[in-house]
Amino acid sequence: MAEINIPDDEKHALGRVDARELDRLIDDALREESATRLFSLPLADCGPYVAGRLRSFERALADHGQARAPRKRAETGERARRAGRDLAYAVAAMKHRLAQEEKDGQLFHVDDRIMPPTHFSNRLSVCIGYRWRRSIEEEWNYGSITFHHDIDPRPDYAAPVPKRKLSAARQAQETQERLYQTWEDLTRGGLQSVKEFLKAGGTGSDIPLAHRASVDPHSRGLNNHSTKFWPQPS
Structure with a gap:
């Protein structure tokens, strides 16, 4: 279904995630090579963007835990740290979007x-x-x-x-x-x-x-400008 607003259940989940606590748990997960501590936060309920980054972090941690050779450990460790940063960024981005939605929602x-x-x-x-x-x-x-x-x-x-x-x-x-x-x-x-x-x-x-709706002159279908109802520059 087409959506432009964050669903209520995702808003509630995002509100329960503290950024500092998330950073601490990501550091714990990297040190312990396990994402178990992250399960205390409702990250999987914060929408597909955050849930996808959570799964990527879990896979990266699993790969790092299975690596044995020093060179392989270094590679998988860096990927895991990068995946952890991506997860933290995804949550921050969604929180920013939520704050903007709430501000816009006043008008x-x-x-x-x-x-x-x-x-x-x-x-x-x-x-x-x-x-x-x-x-x-x-x-x-x-x-x-x-x-x-x-x-x-x-x-x-x-x-x-x-x-x-x-x-x-x-x-x-x-x-x-x-x-x-x-x-x-x-x-x-x-x-x-x-x-x-x-x-x-x-x-x-x-x-x-x-x-x-206007149509694309080449595909005869819809494009990014088809539903713009105000005058468009030629």
């Missing part, structure tokens, strides 16, 4: 809790809701914008030809999967565009009720 919020339709056609759309205010003393204003995108029905001759003809059911399934991916791209682009506009100081009253 605007874009709702990314959007459920996909159960069936897709070549005419895709997604409605994105938001709220905004000019200062924290004002009441919230609410609005929404619907992004539309019509799939180009012409065949993509650059796509690989299947080795054998697919059944009608399989063709229908693959069509729905492609449409879902495009809908996800439309949703993600729309969310980012609304957030970018409000973060730059735009007001919700200047956001249109609807916007038809």
Whole structure:
């Protein structure tokens, strides 16, 4: 699912991680060549970025623990230290993002809790809701914008030809999967565009009720500028 906001459970987990304690536990893990002490922190619940760096650190520690030759120990030790630094950086980066979200949230919020339709056609759309205010003393204003995108029905001759003809059911399934991916791209682009506009100081009253996504002139699909609803430089 397309998201631009840190989920509540990840926010809670990040709030429970103290940076100094994390640094101390990373040093302990390097000295003991084991990540066991890190399990006291909810790092695996801090989102995929932090969880991925945690797994990399665990693998690096395991490789270091299995190394025996001095040269190999030196190589794996350096990789483990680098992985530990990457883990600490990932947590710091997510905490910074969380602080920025909380600051932005005093003036605007874009709702990314959007459920996909159960069936897709070549005419895709997604409605994105938001709220905004000019200062924290004002009441919230609410609005929404619907992004539309019509799939180009012409065949993509650059796509690989299947080795054998697919059944009608399989063709229908693959069509729905492609449409879902495009809908996800439309949703993600729309969310980012609304957030970018409000973060730059735009007001919700200047956001249109609807916007038809532009298409890339070469791929005939969506690109990074397709959902930008304000005038773009030529």
